[in-house]
Amino acid sequence: MVTRVKQRMVISRLLQALPILVLATFIVFCLMQLIPGDVAVTLAGENASVERIAEIRQAYGLDQPFFVQYGQWLWQAASGDLGTALLSGEPVAQTIARTFPNTLLVAVYATLLSIVIGVPLGILAATRSGSKLDGGIMGAASLGVALPNFWFGMILVLFFALTLRWFPATGFVSPFEDFSQALWYATLPALALCTNGIAEVARQLRSSLVEIQSSQHVRTLHAKGLSPARILWLHGLKNVSVNLLTVVGLLFNKILAATVVVEAVFAIPGIGSSIVNAVLQGDFPVVQGAVLAMVVTVIVVNLLTDLLCTLLDPRINAS
Amino acid sequence: MNHHDNHYHNDDDDLIINGVPMGRRAFLGMLSGAVAAGTLMSPSWSWAQAGGQATLTVSAPANPSSLDPATGGSGSDHVLLFPMYDTLVNWNPATLSATPGLAQKWSFPDPKTLVLELRPGVTFHDGTPFNAEAVKTNIDRSRTAEFSNIRQDLSSVDQVEVSGEHVVTLHLKNPDSALPLILSDRAGMMVSPKALADNNNRVDRNPVGAGFMRFQKWDDGSEVAMTRYADYNGPNKLAVGAISFKIITDSATRLRSVMSGQAQMAYHLDGRQKQMIERLPTLQGFADPTIYCYQFYMNMARKPLDDVRVRQAINYAVDRETFVRVAMAGAGEPAYMNLPKSHWAYDPETAKLYSHDPDKARALLKEAGHADGIELDLRGYNDQSSVQMQEVLMEQFSKVGIRGRFRTGTIADMSAAYFGQEKAGHMLLSAWTGRPDPSLSYSLLYSGTSYFNAGQVKPPEGFDQALLDSRSSDDQSQRQQALARVQRIVMENALVVPLAFRQSIVATTAQVQGFENNLLGKPKFNNVSLKA
Numbered sequence: 001m002v003t004r005v006k007q008r009m010v011i012s013r014l015l016q017a018l019p020i021l022v023l024a025t026f027i028v029f030c031l032m033q034l035i036p037g038d039v040a041v042t043l044a045g046e047n048a049s050v051e052r053i054a055e056i057r058q059a060y061g062l063d064q065p066f067f068v069q070y071g072q073w074l075w076q077a078a079s080g081d082l083g084t085a086l087l088s089g090e091p092v093a094q095t096i097a098r099t100f101p102n103t104l105l106v107a108v109y110a111t112l113l114s115i116v117i118g119v120p121l122g123i124l125a126a127t128r129s130g131s132k133l134d135g136g137i138m139g140a141a142s143l144g145v146a147l148p149n150f151w152f153g154m155i156l157v158l159f160f161a162l163t164l165r166w167f168p169a170t171g172f173v174s175p176f177e178d179f180s181q182a183l184w185y186a187t188l189p190a191l192a193l194c195t196n197g198i199a200e201v202a203r204q205l206r207s208s209l210v211e212i213q214s215s216q217h218v219r220t221l222h223a224k225g226l227s228p229a230r231i232l233w234l235h236g237l238k239n240v241s242v243n244l245l246t247v248v249g250l251l252f253n254k255i256l257a258a259t260v261v262v263e264a265v266f267a268i269p270g271i272g273s274s275i276v277n278a279v280l281q282g283d284f285p286v287v288q289g290a291v292l293a294m295v296v297t298v299i300v301v302n303l304l305t306d307l308l309c310t311l312l313d314p315r316i317n318a319s
Numbered sequence: 320m321n322h323h324d325n326h327y328h329n330d331d332d333d334l335i336i337n338g339v340p341m342g343r344r345a346f347l348g349m350l351s352g353a354v355a356a357g358t359l360m361s362p363s364w365s366w367a368q369a370g371g372q373a374t375l376t377v378s379a380p381a382n383p384s385s386l387d388p389a390t391g392g393s394g395s396d397h398v399l400l401f402p403m404y405d406t407l408v409n410w411n412p413a414t415l416s417a418t419p420g421l422a423q424k425w426s427f428p429d430p431k432t433l434v435l436e437l438r439p440g441v442t443f444h445d446g447t448p449f450n451a452e453a454v455k456t457n458i459d460r461s462r463t464a465e466f467s468n469i470r471q472d473l474s475s476v477d478q479v480e481v482s483g484e485h486v487v488t489l490h491l492k493n494p495d496s497a498l499p500l501i502l503s504d505r506a507g508m509m510v511s512p513k514a515l516a517d518n519n520n521r522v523d524r525n526p527v528g529a530g531f532m533r534f535q536k537w538d539d540g541s542e543v544a545m546t547r548y549a550d551y552n553g554p555n556k557l558a559v560g561a562i563s564f565k566i567i568t569d570s571a572t573r574l575r576s577v578m579s580g581q582a583q584m585a586y587h588l589d590g591r592q593k594q595m596i597e598r599l600p601t602l603q604g605f606a607d608p609t610i611y612c613y614q615f616y617m618n619m620a621r622k623p624l625d626d627v628r629v630r631q632a633i634n635y636a637v638d639r640e641t642f643v644r645v646a647m648a649g650a651g652e653p654a655y656m657n658l659p660k661s662h663w664a665y666d667p668e669t670a671k672l673y674s675h676d677p678d679k680a681r682a683l684l685k686e687a688g689h690a691d692g693i694e695l696d697l698r699g700y701n702d703q704s705s706v707q708m709q710e711v712l713m714e715q716f717s718k719v720g721i722r723g724r725f726r727t728g729t730i731a732d733m734s735a736a737y738f739g740q741e742k743a744g745h746m747l748l749s750a751w752t753g754r755p756d757p758s759l760s761y762s763l764l765y766s767g768t769s770y771f772n773a774g775q776v777k778p779p780e781g782f783d784q785a786l787l788d789s790r791s792s793d794d795q796s797q798r799q800q801a802l803a804r805v806q807r808i809v810m811e812n813a814l815v816v817p818l819a820f821r822q823s824i825v826a827t828t829a830q831v832q833g834f835e836n837n838l839l840g841k842p843k844f845n846n847v848s849l850k851a
Binding site: 035038039041042043044050052053055085087088089090095098099157161162165168169170171172264265266267269273274277280281282 | 378382384385392393465468470523524538539540541542565566567568569572573575576578579580581582729730731732734735738739768770
């Protein structure tokens with residue numbers, strides 16, 4: 001019974017995602033058209049002649065009308081072909097397969113760090129609500145939300161990479177090549193990215209826990225003689241877990257977007273730097289493909305979050 | 320020019336070599352509880368060994384546009400192409416005059432014939448012998464193939480004749496003594512004919528040349544790796560086993576990669592970073608002149624720039640010494656013509672034409688009927704150092720009554736809008752990266768049909784003839800005279816506002832030995848070795 005409802009939910013959510021995907025790629029395509037650059041000029045190189053540029057424009061179909069170009073891209077994408085990068089000639093799917101795991105590793109790492117550090121801080125603040133410690137943690141959390149990732153990243157590099165030499169300052173190793181190396185390289189970027197996440201998790205968890213502690217059923221539990229620790233661990237956390245999960249899901253999406261800047265600071269060959277380079281040079285197949293991959297990831301993460309929420313709290317209606 | 324004037328270094332390198340493995344141990348300690356220790360302890364991380372087997376790791380500023388010399392479009396490709404493709408002709412790093420390459424000798428029996436004598440015993444990386452046939456295949460491909468981006472470089476070649484196993488004769492449409500130096504660039508990079516045939520003419524992702532390094536892999540936007548070609552028997556003395564180019568677009572990150580010891584070398588660093596490199600005891604710094612010139616392009620089809628007096632006024636208005644000091648942190652050479660002092664075709668007389676003279680600038684504007692000054696639509700790029708340059712120049716312009724506002728965007732956007740069909744703006748603050756032979760620069764910059772002549776304005780009287788003359792003699796001093804005439808016409812008619820030549824700023828760890836900058840500003844690694 002339950003599984004069939006869940007299946008229906010998953011299928012309907014995936015169907016709903018299709019128009020979102022089309023809309024997202026269409027908007028990106030429009031934006032790329034608005035940028036006044038011309039990839040044909042870049043391709044023709046430094047010795048460009050006017051004729052050569054026209055030749056290239058024709059060869060790559062850049063002289064076609066706007067809707068024809070988008071339609072062709074969409075048709076190909078629907079059949080699983082994301083095209084090839086105009087500048088490097090690499091299949092876009094291959095670019096994504098090479099760069100996205102790096103970005104995902106950093107984003108997942110940062111999200112995990114946010115949880116591992118943020119949850120205890122949130123609990124600590126909630127159990128000592130109103131105390132100096134609570135004030136201190138929440139103050140630090142406000143700071144954490146306000147810190148720009150790239151700036152914090154540079155501070156981390158200065159201290160941990162250049163002064164202490166514990167971590168590499170730049171570069172990356174693919175997690176498929178050597179996972180421990182990849183983790184080592186991803187640590188500073190993940191730390192730079194997780195400041196906002198820690199703050200977010202701690203603040204949300206604290207406010208949910210404080211709210212629950214003042215609720216009637218917790219008062220009842222107190223009255224029944226349960227120890228505060230048991231109430232917190234058994235009932236409090238279980239009750240806020242749905243909230244927390246929602247926060248973490250949103251957080252992951254936010255961190256994924258923020259990797260773009262951090263990748264530049266640490267020279268990580270991730271999907272963010274691919275997008276930035278491709279946008280700068282007008283290489284729209286790469287931009288389109290990479291954005292598509294990001295949007296799909298966000299949709300999948302949201303779907304997983306919802307599914308887990310219904311598992312944790314059966315009262316949430318799957319429809 | 321003394322090439323090593325600006326070479327400063329330090330010998331304290333232990334910090335780099337020993338620091339990182341320690342750091343890793345500390346990190347492993349931290350993680351050992353969380354992750355299975357067995358996988359972590361496998362020592363896959365190892366620093367480049369010194370000596371002949373070592374890997375030279377270089378932080379490069381840009382992903383190559385292609386690894387096929389004929390189809391690439393970006394000037395930053397060369398640094399990655401040079402190790403893999405030996406060129407027919409080389410140049411002297413300090414003056415850019417031509418020296419032997421794969422062609423050990425060349426001669427012009429008459430002005431319209433160039434005979435190249437090739438070095439015997441050379442093979443491409445796939446074992447194909449390098450001979451006259453291979454040269455013919457390459458030159459014919461580069462000058463005729465539809466996809467070639469260097470057809471214009473070889474436009475003077477009419478026919479390529481194989482005159483012997485190791486002798487090639489180029490029959491020319493018109494005298495072109497610029498060809499030897501043109502053959503030191505993309506057009507002279509030799510690709511294995513077998514690789515071209517096997518891959519249907521596409522070698523951009525699997526290049527096969529005859530250089531001292533052979534291609535290993537290219538991860539887009541991340542890394543290009545090469546290993547030493549064991550059968551190389553040319554003049555390059557590179558003593559490392561491999562080169563790995565890590566693509567890092569941000570120059571601050573590039574410098575950090577050398578500071579942390581993850582790369583042994585970073586090039587194309589900013590002038591502003593020069594002082595920082597000097598202060599770092601673990602690094603060696605190189606700062607040498609290049610032919611890369613910051614300049615204003617002018618659309619001379621647009622009023623008021625169609626008036627030569629206005630263009631001259633702009634040239635007088637610029638204080639180039641101050642520009643270099645303030646906008647380039649001193650890491651440059653003021654430019655009064657298209658070539659720097661150290662270049663073989665530099666003309667000291669032309670360079671005297673425009674000293675900083677605000678009074679003269681105002682007088683010229685008045686004479687041209689702009690007593691109240693002029694208003695210009697200026698274009699430029701939006702990165703930090705470009706904006707800084709724009710601020711300095713606006714300040715200098717305001718003193719002579721040149722008003723206006725810079726509109727900025729990315730390089731691709733702004734240059735496409737300026738040079739392309741839109742023809743936006745009066746002047747574009749950009750740069751010219753230079754060509755090994757100056758005549759190629761002049762024809763690309765000022766010919767009536769060239770893309771970089773935004774207004775497509777016909778060059779002044781005498782320009783075309785002087786350019787032809789510069790290509791009709793093989794004698795360097797005669798060429799120098801003809802090129803001086805070209806340059807004089809360019810500057811007297813103020814076809815450009817040259818500002819300053821950029822320095823090639825390179826930082827290496829103390830391990831790196833034998834590196835030398837070149838005037839082209841595109842580092843070669845021919846003689847580099849790594850100290851133990």
